[in-house]
Every structure is written in structure tokens, then in C-alpha cells.
Amino acid sequence: MRQDARENRERILAAAEEVFGTQGAAGSTEEVARRAGVGHATVFRHFPTKEELIEAALLRHFDRLTDQALAIAATPDPATGWRTLLRTMIETGATKLTLGTMLPAKPSTAAIGASDRLKAAVSEVLRQAQNSGAVRPSATVEEVYLLIRGLAQASATMPPNPETLSRAIDIVLSGLSQPPRGYPSRCGNDHQT
Amino acid sequence: MRQDARENRERILAAAEEVFGTQGAAGSTEEVARRAGVGHATVFRHFPTKEELIEAALLRHFDRLTDQALAIAATPDPATGWRTLLRTMIETGATKLTLGTMLPAKPSTAAIGASDRLKAAVSEVLRQAQNSGAVRPSATVEEVYLLIRGLAQASATMPPNPETLSRAIDIVLSGLSQPPRGYPSRCGNDHQT
Amino acid sequence: MRQDARENRERILAAAEEVFGTQGAAGSTEEVARRAGVGHATVFRHFPTKEELIEAALLRHFDRLTDQALAIAATPDPATGWRTLLRTMIETGATKLTLGTMLPAKPSTAAIGASDRLKAAVSEVLRQAQNSGAVRPSATVEEVYLLIRGLAQASATMPPNPETLSRAIDIVLSGLSQPPRGYPSRCGNDHQT
Amino acid sequence: MRQDARENRERILAAAEEVFGTQGAAGSTEEVARRAGVGHATVFRHFPTKEELIEAALLRHFDRLTDQALAIAATPDPATGWRTLLRTMIETGATKLTLGTMLPAKPSTAAIGASDRLKAAVSEVLRQAQNSGAVRPSATVEEVYLLIRGLAQASATMPPNPETLSRAIDIVLSGLSQPPRGYPSRCGNDHQT
DNA sequence: TATGAATGAGTGTTCATTCAT
DNA sequence: GATGAATGAACACTCATTCAT
The missing domain is CATH 1.10.357.10 (Tetracycline Repressor, domain 2)
Incomplete structure (x- = not known):
């Protein structure tokens, strides 16, 4: 279970680099979640803001x-x-x-x-x-x-x-x-x- | 009246340079209006978009x-x-x-x-x-x-x-x-x- | 001058029939003014509301x-x-x-x-x-x-x-x-x- | 949770029938939300437009x-x-x-x-x-x-x-x-x- | 008197964040 | 722990109405 979380965290960060790198801070967290293949709220569980x-x-x-x-x-x-x-x-x-x-x-x-x-x-x-x-x-x-x-x-x-x-x-x-x-x-x- | 409009237009453009120059396209038109000292809709009268x-x-x-x-x-x-x-x-x-x-x-x-x-x-x-x-x-x-x-x-x-x-x-x-x-x-x- | 006003009033009413007849109450007074060939505010001088x-x-x-x-x-x-x-x-x-x-x-x-x-x-x-x-x-x-x-x-x-x-x-x-x-x-x- | 969403969806649709049935397309989505007893944005979650x-x-x-x-x-x-x-x-x-x-x-x-x-x-x-x-x-x-x-x-x-x-x-x-x-x-x- | 200009209230829509399952 | 659902705050834009010329 801890393993899953780690993987998710990593996938989210990778997605975030792509999204915010391309669109700047205007990129949306939902886009990040989508690219990371996780639910929208999961992103917020890992990074509250x-x-x-x-x-x-x-x-x-x-x-x-x-x-x-x-x-x-x-x-x-x-x-x-x-x-x-x-x-x-x-x-x-x-x-x-x-x-x-x-x-x-x-x-x-x-x-x-x-x-x-x-x-x-x-x-x-x-x-x-x-x-x-x-x-x-x-x-x-x-x-x-x-x-x-x-x-x-x-x-x-x-x-x-x-x-x-x-x-x-x-x-x-x-x-x-x-x-x-x-x-x-x-x-x-x-x-x- | 034409005079007023010109002045407003100029003030709006100046405000827009400040706002969009600082915050990029993420800046809001309302901020522009506020800095120009005009109503929100006046900006749209001058620049419809x-x-x-x-x-x-x-x-x-x-x-x-x-x-x-x-x-x-x-x-x-x-x-x-x-x-x-x-x-x-x-x-x-x-x-x-x-x-x-x-x-x-x-x-x-x-x-x-x-x-x-x-x-x-x-x-x-x-x-x-x-x-x-x-x-x-x-x-x-x-x-x-x-x-x-x-x-x-x-x-x-x-x-x-x-x-x-x-x-x-x-x-x-x-x-x-x-x-x-x-x-x-x-x-x-x-x-x- | 009274003559002009009458003519304007008539043109406005005709335009209003067209506009509101076609689009219902959702039609805009500006559209009416445009079709009547008068300024926007003139409509309101004749019909305050x-x-x-x-x-x-x-x-x-x-x-x-x-x-x-x-x-x-x-x-x-x-x-x-x-x-x-x-x-x-x-x-x-x-x-x-x-x-x-x-x-x-x-x-x-x-x-x-x-x-x-x-x-x-x-x-x-x-x-x-x-x-x-x-x-x-x-x-x-x-x-x-x-x-x-x-x-x-x-x-x-x-x-x-x-x-x-x-x-x-x-x-x-x-x-x-x-x-x-x-x-x-x-x-x-x-x-x- | 799926249950709640279903209920909300149903309530929204019912409210929409009332509102748009009475006022035509001029009715506002906010009115629909109010009558359905849900937040404004919830309507858009169910019906994006x-x-x-x-x-x-x-x-x-x-x-x-x-x-x-x-x-x-x-x-x-x-x-x-x-x-x-x-x-x-x-x-x-x-x-x-x-x-x-x-x-x-x-x-x-x-x-x-x-x-x-x-x-x-x-x-x-x-x-x-x-x-x-x-x-x-x-x-x-x-x-x-x-x-x-x-x-x-x-x-x-x-x-x-x-x-x-x-x-x-x-x-x-x-x-x-x-x-x-x-x-x-x-x-x-x-x-x- | 006629009108361009100004604006506050309202509308559809998005989004970060919170909640319940 | 993960997620779909909910929502308030914000935004771009429209429009009836008022004001100043």
C-alpha cells in the first residue's frame, strides 16, 4: 500500500512537470490528475495545495x-x-x-x-x-x-x-x-x- | 465626451500593460479596470475581448x-x-x-x-x-x-x-x-x- | 422637431415589433435601436423601460x-x-x-x-x-x-x-x-x- | 455516493423542467440550482452546458x-x-x-x-x-x-x-x-x- | 433633444479545495 | 488510502439603465 502511494506520488510529479512546464501555473490540477491516471482528489491527498x-x-x-x-x-x-x-x-x-x-x-x-x-x-x-x-x-x-x-x-x-x-x-x-x-x-x- | 473616452482608453491600455506585463495573460480584466479607475464593463466597451x-x-x-x-x-x-x-x-x-x-x-x-x-x-x-x-x-x-x-x-x-x-x-x-x-x-x- | 420625435418613435416601435416578435423578450434594446437607426439612449428617452x-x-x-x-x-x-x-x-x-x-x-x-x-x-x-x-x-x-x-x-x-x-x-x-x-x-x- | 449523485441528477432535471418550462430558455441555471437545492456548480458537473x-x-x-x-x-x-x-x-x-x-x-x-x-x-x-x-x-x-x-x-x-x-x-x-x-x-x- | 460613454447587476462556466463513501 | 461528488470564489462577458455632452 505504501508502494502504491509512492508510485502515485511519482506519477503525479511527472505529470505536474509536463503540465506546468508547458502551460505555466495556469495549468489545472485536474489535467495533472488525468495525465497521472489518478483521481482528482488523490493529487490533493499528496499535495494539499x-x-x-x-x-x-x-x-x-x-x-x-x-x-x-x-x-x-x-x-x-x-x-x-x-x-x-x-x-x-x-x-x-x-x-x-x-x-x-x-x-x-x-x-x-x-x-x-x-x-x-x-x-x-x-x-x-x-x-x-x-x-x-x-x-x-x-x-x-x-x-x-x-x-x-x-x-x-x-x-x-x-x-x-x-x-x-x-x-x-x-x-x-x-x-x-x-x-x-x-x-x-x-x-x-x-x-x- | 470623445475626450473622456480617449482618456479612459489610454488609462486602460496603461493599466493593461502593467497587469499583463507582470502577471502574463493570467491577469484579470477586473484588475485592469480597477487600476484604470473605471468600471468593469467599460474595459469591454473599449476592447470587446x-x-x-x-x-x-x-x-x-x-x-x-x-x-x-x-x-x-x-x-x-x-x-x-x-x-x-x-x-x-x-x-x-x-x-x-x-x-x-x-x-x-x-x-x-x-x-x-x-x-x-x-x-x-x-x-x-x-x-x-x-x-x-x-x-x-x-x-x-x-x-x-x-x-x-x-x-x-x-x-x-x-x-x-x-x-x-x-x-x-x-x-x-x-x-x-x-x-x-x-x-x-x-x-x-x-x-x- | 416634434416631427422628428414622432418619426423616431414610430421607427423604434416598428423595430421593436420585429425584434421582440422574433426573439421574444430576450431580444435586446440595442438591437432595436440599431434596426431603428437611432442611438441606444434614444430608445430609453421614448420608453424609459x-x-x-x-x-x-x-x-x-x-x-x-x-x-x-x-x-x-x-x-x-x-x-x-x-x-x-x-x-x-x-x-x-x-x-x-x-x-x-x-x-x-x-x-x-x-x-x-x-x-x-x-x-x-x-x-x-x-x-x-x-x-x-x-x-x-x-x-x-x-x-x-x-x-x-x-x-x-x-x-x-x-x-x-x-x-x-x-x-x-x-x-x-x-x-x-x-x-x-x-x-x-x-x-x-x-x-x- | 453513486446514489447521491443519482438523486441530485434527478432533482436537477426536475427543477430544470419547471424552470425552463415556465420561462423558456431564458431561465437561469442558478434558478435551477436553487430549486434543486444544490450548489451552482453542481449543475455544471452533471450537465457541462x-x-x-x-x-x-x-x-x-x-x-x-x-x-x-x-x-x-x-x-x-x-x-x-x-x-x-x-x-x-x-x-x-x-x-x-x-x-x-x-x-x-x-x-x-x-x-x-x-x-x-x-x-x-x-x-x-x-x-x-x-x-x-x-x-x-x-x-x-x-x-x-x-x-x-x-x-x-x-x-x-x-x-x-x-x-x-x-x-x-x-x-x-x-x-x-x-x-x-x-x-x-x-x-x-x-x-x- | 439626441447620443456616445459608463456601469452595476447578472449569466454561463471553470477550478481549487473539501466531503462522504 | 483513493476517489467521485459538491461547492464557493472568480472570471469573461452582456445588458438595461443612467449620465454628461
């Missing part, structure tokens, strides 16, 4: 990304790893969840924890990339997050041509590899403040 | 941006102009409207026209920047639009620290000024494919 | 029917006259107004007066037809009215084939010419109580 | 009448049966539903089926009455339906004195038992095939 459901789905998404980031951090090639992480976050954020868009007011401590863990993992990968010289040292995780969120949201609400998305990501990567515009890189001392 | 209201607000926003883009295109300094345009589009898109996110199905011909005019004006400024050497020639308006939309949406749904936004924009500008990453610029042949 | 408008339209219809009934009463052939009156009332009631259907609560004295005058005129034609032997003497104007109203309403809400309507009217006329069923007419004393 | 609710109420009414007609058809006395059926249809149509008045555009196949079944059953009773000589053979079900609908609607919108309704029905029955007016029955061959 729509907000809590969204939060749980987000949390799961965050945890997954954290795992990927940690795996990448354990990898020998920081430059490639960084690039991969960026793409992954944008693409999965696009089709599935527009990250922290929902949940404006009061994220639960669990969500905050997951978010912090993810940020820490991303920061670690970023730092490795910076150490390897692939990303200029002045970049912080804040602006990177903003760019990731932006491309993910934009892709979710109006899916671009994959080529276009790819080129946009390249622009970001390229921008991260040089000193900020206005201080054009001169030959010989590429990345420095 | 929620969709038409959103469209009208978008159109107004597009037209304004087009004017700004054209003004910038008439300016002698393409590099600065380009930078200014980018910032303007992202920042006003942020506080006001998440650009073309809404209106999924059937944009009216008027909206399409306004959108096309804006794209043309932006393209013109972009071309000038490319001719001046400030932006690498391989960049197309498509990926630039995607980045703009992304930063505007992300800023609208979860307003970032202005510093952070600024740095994110710098990254984009910087990325646009160099050849795409993966083909690192070697000294002597700065921007080429 | 939707009910009063409907009443006025009814009244006009009643007066017209009264005139026709009186004209028929002045005619030498009571049998034909009766038949004509019945058809007229059903057919014009159908296309134009479902008679007293609207105005449930409180008909104005004017409307009551018009209604009474019409009933009196119809009664007169009926009496003549009875005197001539075309209609059996036991019939009263009450049941005749009910049948007329019924056929008019039924025709208005779901227009029948003209042939069908004609045959239905014939059935009523035929039923009015014989003693009621159950006391089958024996030869020799055809119509009497 | 006002049209579907009206249709379901009609269908139930039709089915009931069909059953009565079939029962009458199985009876030994066609003349009495015919008279009873007519009265029943008019009287229940009156207090309950003005028959097929609503549902202008697209009656569902279920509704069409029910309507056809009823018409067939009525036709059968009519044919028996004609065979027995109680109704003249030239009458078709079409005009009979029109008269029934008319008296039902008229009675619903402005309830007549029962006496008056009775006499009106007698007129119809009498009209159906003779050849149409204009070809007055001569003594000796009153009603024949």
Missing part, C-alpha cells in the same frame, strides 16, 4: 539538475562540462519547468534548500570553468542564472527554432569567455578584470 | 519601441545606439510586457504589422552596428530577439537586481561582438565565421 | 388588429370574415409578436384598454359568425383566444410549413363549426348547445 | 411521453386513448416543458432519437384512432403536433383557466373528427375513410 504541488515538482527538477551538475563537476574537462550544463539547464527548463517563475511569495524551506544546493553545484562548475580559463573570472552565478532563466522561459513560451536557440546559447558562452564589451580583449591578456 | 485588449496593449508597446528604434537608427553612433536599443527593449519589456508571449493562436493583421515593423527597425539598427564593426556580421536578428525576449520575460516574472541585469546584458553584448565561442578569436582576425 | 417599450409595441399591434376586426365586422359575410380574422391574428402574431406573452406582472391601463378593445372587437366578429351559423353558439372568445395564442406562439418559436399551419387552422375552424366531440352531431340539429 | 441541461430535460420528458403513448397504443379503446394522449401531452407540456422550442441549432443524436421515437408512438396512436373512425383519415401527425405544441406553449406562458383549456382541446378533438371545414359533413357519411 496547488502551490505545494508546483513546489514539489520544481524541487524534483532542481534535485535532478543538481545531480547532473555534480556529475559534471567530477568530470575532467571543465570547459565542455560548463557548456553542457548550460545547455541542459536551458533545454530541460524549457520543455519542463520555467524554473522559479511560479511560487512568488513564500517558497518552503525545502524548496529553498534545493535551490541553494543547485546554485552551489552550478557555482562549483562555473568556478572550475573559470579556473580552466574557459570563462572569465569576473562572471558571477547571478547573471548566469538570469540568462539561463531567460532563455528557458522564452523557449518555453514560444519555442524557437533549435538552430536559433543554439546560436543564442553560443552568444552567451562567447560573452562569458571574454571580458565585458567596452574593454575589448587585447591580444595576450585575454580574460582578466 | 480580453484578447483584443492584450493585443492592443502589445501593439502600443511595439509601436513605441519601433519609434525608439527608428530614432536610434538615425543616430550617428551605431555601437552606442545598438547597446541603448537592447537595454531599452529589455527593460521596458520587463516592466511592461513580456513581448509576444500572449496571443498564441491568431494575431490580428494589425499586430502582425506592428511586430514586423518593429523587427525591421531592430534589424536596421543591428545592421548598422554590424557595419560599424561593433557586432560581428554572423549574428542574425532571430537569436538577438530570443535573448531580448528571454531577459525581458525573466526580469518581468522575477525582477533581478539592476546590477545583475546590467551584467547579463553586458555578457550578451560582449558575446555579440566576438566570433562564436569554439572558434576563439585569434589576434589579427577578430570577427569572422 | 424595456417593459414599457414592449408594452407600447404590443399596444400598437393590438390597435391594428382591433381596426382589422372592426373592418371585418362591418363586412356582409360573417363566415368568411371570421376565418380571415383568425388567420390574420395567428399569422401576424406569429411573425411579429407572441401577443400577451411578455408583460407578466402589471400591464398598464393603456395596455389593458387596448387588449379589452381588441377582445370586444373579436367577440363581435365571433358573435356575427355564430349568428350566421358558421360557428356553433357554445364557443366563447376565451378558448378561441387560447387557440390563437397557441398557434401564434408555436409558429413564432418554430415556424411550421405553411401547409401545416393552414391545415391546423382548418382543424380549429372545423372544430368551431360543430358541437363539441362526445356529443356527435345528429342529423338535423347541427350546431346548438 | 446549459444547452445540454435543457436537452437532457427535454429528453426525459420525451421518453416519458413515449412510454405513455406506447401504453395507450396497447389499450383496446383507440378513441379514448387518443383523447387521453392529447390531453396528457398538452397538460404536461404545459407545466413542464414547451416541447422542442429550445435547442434551435444542433440537437444531439440522442435528442433526435427521443423525438423521433415519440413522434412514431404518437403516430401509432393516431393511426389507431383513425382506423377506429374517431379521427378523420386525412389528418397527419404534423398539424396535430403543431396544435399540441401551441396549446402547451400558450398554457405554459400564461396559464388558462382549466375549463377554458378543456374546451379548447375539445374544439381540436372535434375538428379532428370531421372533414375539414368548407366540406361540411352531410348526413349519412359523417366520418369515413
